[in-house]
Amino acid sequence: MSSVVASLAGTVFKVLVGPGDMVSVGQEVVRLESMKMEIPIESETSGRVIEVLVHEGDFVNESDPLLIVE
Amino acid sequence: MTIHHAEKGDRTELTPEELSHKRAEALAGGSRKYHERLAESQKMSVRQRLDLLLDPGYVEDGLFANAMAEDLAADGVATVTGTVNGRTVVVMANDPTIKAGSWGARTVEKILRIQEKALELNCPIFYLVDSAGARITDQVDMFPGRRGAGRIFYNQIKLSGRVPQICLLFGPSAAGGAYIPAFTDVVIMVEGNASMYLGSPRMAEMVIGEKVSLEEMGGARMHCAVSGNGDLLASDEDQAIQWGKRYFSYFPSHYTESPPAVTPRPAGAADWDRMIPANQNVPFDMHQVIFGLVDEDSWFPIKPLFAPEILVGFARLNGEAIAIVANQSKVKGGVLFVDSADKAARFISLADAFNIPLLFLADVPGFMIGTKVERQGIIRHGAKMIAAVSEATVPKISVIVRKAYGAGLYAMAGPAFGADATLALPSAQIAVMGPEAAVNAVYFNKIHELEGAARQQFIQAKQEEYRQDIDIMRLASELIVDEMVQPQHLRHELIQRFHLYRNKTRDFSARRHPVTPV
Numbered sequence: 001m002s003s004v005v006a007s008l009a010g011t012v013f014k015v016l017v018g019p020g021d022m023v024s025v026g027q028e029v030v031r032l033e034s035m036k037m038e039i040p041i042e043s044e045t046s047g048r049v050i051e052v053l054v055h056e057g058d059f060v061n062e063s064d065p066l067l068i069v070e
Numbered sequence: 071m072t073i074h075h076a077e078k079g080d081r082t083e084l085t086p087e088e089l090s091h092k093r094a095e096a097l098a099g100g101s102r103k104y105h106e107r108l109a110e111s112q113k114m115s116v117r118q119r120l121d122l123l124l125d126p127g128y129v130e131d132g133l134f135a136n137a138m139a140e141d142l143a144a145d146g147v148a149t150v151t152g153t154v155n156g157r158t159v160v161v162m163a164n165d166p167t168i169k170a171g172s173w174g175a176r177t178v179e180k181i182l183r184i185q186e187k188a189l190e191l192n193c194p195i196f197y198l199v200d201s202a203g204a205r206i207t208d209q210v211d212m213f214p215g216r217r218g219a220g221r222i223f224y225n226q227i228k229l230s231g232r233v234p235q236i237c238l239l240f241g242p243s244a245a246g247g248a249y250i251p252a253f254t255d256v257v258i259m260v261e262g263n264a265s266m267y268l269g270s271p272r273m274a275e276m277v278i279g280e281k282v283s284l285e286e287m288g289g290a291r292m293h294c295a296v297s298g299n300g301d302l303l304a305s306d307e308d309q310a311i312q313w314g315k316r317y318f319s320y321f322p323s324h325y326t327e328s329p330p331a332v333t334p335r336p337a338g339a340a341d342w343d344r345m346i347p348a349n350q351n352v353p354f355d356m357h358q359v360i361f362g363l364v365d366e367d368s369w370f371p372i373k374p375l376f377a378p379e380i381l382v383g384f385a386r387l388n389g390e391a392i393a394i395v396a397n398q399s400k401v402k403g404g405v406l407f408v409d410s411a412d413k414a415a416r417f418i419s420l421a422d423a424f425n426i427p428l429l430f431l432a433d434v435p436g437f438m439i440g441t442k443v444e445r446q447g448i449i450r451h452g453a454k455m456i457a458a459v460s461e462a463t464v465p466k467i468s469v470i471v472r473k474a475y476g477a478g479l480y481a482m483a484g485p486a487f488g489a490d491a492t493l494a495l496p497s498a499q500i501a502v503m504g505p506e507a508a509v510n511a512v513y514f515n516k517i518h519e520l521e522g523a524a525r526q527q528f529i530q531a532k533q534e535e536y537r538q539d540i541d542i543m544r545l546a547s548e549l550i551v552d553e554m555v556q557p558q559h560l561r562h563e564l565i566q567r568f569h570l571y572r573n574k575t576r577d578f579s580a581r582r583h584p585v586t587p588v
Contacts, residue, residue: 008405008438035435037403037404062442
């Protein structure tokens with residue numbers, strides 16, 4: 001299991017996957033909004049999404065886990 | 071072997087056979103066992119490394135260092151003078167088959183002398199590092215004195231900015247030895263073999279109780295992606311050597327020369343109409359702009375794995391070397407962080423030291439805000455970058471590709487920072503901050519008094535007003551940007567301008583040296 005983490009502090013703008021979805025390396029899974037920029041967050045592993053830990057509009061800090069991939 | 075001296079009157083003389091035997095012994099380095107170990111870890115011998123780096127035919131000093139001792143061929147380091155693609159260089163190369171490349175008294179003396187040769191010849195120095203550090207048994211002879219190991223670093227600092235110092239790291243660079251790479255201009259590390267650390271994992275466990283692998287502690291990938299001590303991560307020694315030569319091709323031999331030019335090539339294909347998203351908030355890959363501007367296949371990135379929200383590297387524009395600093399909105403929105411500011415500051419100072427003109431491609435939302443970066447000292451790190459930009463007197467052109475907000479404009483060589491020209495693409499937007507943030511900041515109370523549709527209407531109207539206020543044509547009419555350029559014409563414009571600016575005056579300020587923010 002590994003988690004996809006926020007690369008910088010910001011607000012969750014869009015969650016692009018849900019539990020059960022298969023994701024691959026480099027796939028955009030969450031889009032943050034920070035510094036008035038949309039920041040794509042990509043998965044660093046391939047696998048199935050077990051849990052999404054954030055909702056749209058949530059504030060996240062750098063390195064906070066966004067979702068868990070198995 | 072025992073040397074038999076031939077009697078010749080009142081003096082003794084080596085026979086030619088004896089001398090060539092001694093020479094062969096010194097050139098062979100350590101015993102077969104150590105050479106086999108090299109091969110097992112995909113390493114080359116020090117002689118193979120030198121042959122790949124240098125043109126055929128170089129001269130060597132101190133080959134017979136410690137020749138009277140057993141198993142200390144050349145005292146574990148080769149110091150040679152030769153040429154790379156016809157240009158004179160000196161090289162220091164550790165021999166890992168001699169006591170793991172460690173330093174004895176003569177090793178240190180040889181390194182000092184080859185550094186002094188670089189000063190005298192005014193030529194670049196390559197450090198081919200693969201060394202376990204000091205020979206503790208020899209410490210009094212090689213560690214503390216005037217010509218002890220410390221003098222190596224002192225000499226490096228003296229050479230810094232005078233001649234290029236290039237480090238190819240093939241193996242460990244341990245403890246004090248780890249400072250050799252730190253004081254060079256560029257560190258190319260071989261993945262899996264190269265490492266840098268002050269204290270080994272064994273020492274860390276003993277002294278601070280930390281259990282960690284060598285790769286985690288100071289591996290090549292860690293240094294190239296996390297600490298920033300490494301510049302380029304090579305997959306093998308051959309690639310590291312080729313990259314070292316390629317890096318050098320962008321550089322003059324010393325600080326009073328200009329970098330050599332090569333035959334111009336056309337730029338790569340670029341779809342300028344679709345490349346840059348109109349919406350400032352949407353990220354895109356700045357590499358496309360670089361490839362569309364510079365001579366094909368000439369982009370040579372520095373620190374591509376470290377703080378990738380800023381791109382820095384060398385390239386050629388109509389055959390001439392240039393140094394590029396560009397914001398990469400695809401990573402972390404192109405926002406400037408502590409590491410990105412350091413990476414850029416160091417690169418700008420490197421390019422300026424060696425007369426390589428600077429091109430800035432700005433698409434920057436500003437420096438990151440928030441508690442995390444404030445605690446890391448984003449202000450003093452950002453100050454480093456802005457100081458480096460200011461002090462760079464080499465021809466420098468700032469192109470506003472899209473947004474340039476806040477201190478981001480300053481860090482990217484904005485109009486107040488001695489840029490020879492500020493050029494704007496039609497997609498450019500220069501402001502203290504973007505329209506959304508600005509309207510929210512100025513009308514915060516008013517916005518919160520309003521509700522529903524009235525609030526939205528108010529915000530939209532104010533944002534539109536703000537956009538008109540910072541319209542790029544207005545900034546051109548106020549002489550803030552010097553010229554508006556269509557992206558299709560940017561390459562030609564840059565070639566012309568860099569050519570015209572090439573003999574600019576380089577004085578900045580009279581003083582000993584600045585008090586640099588660190």
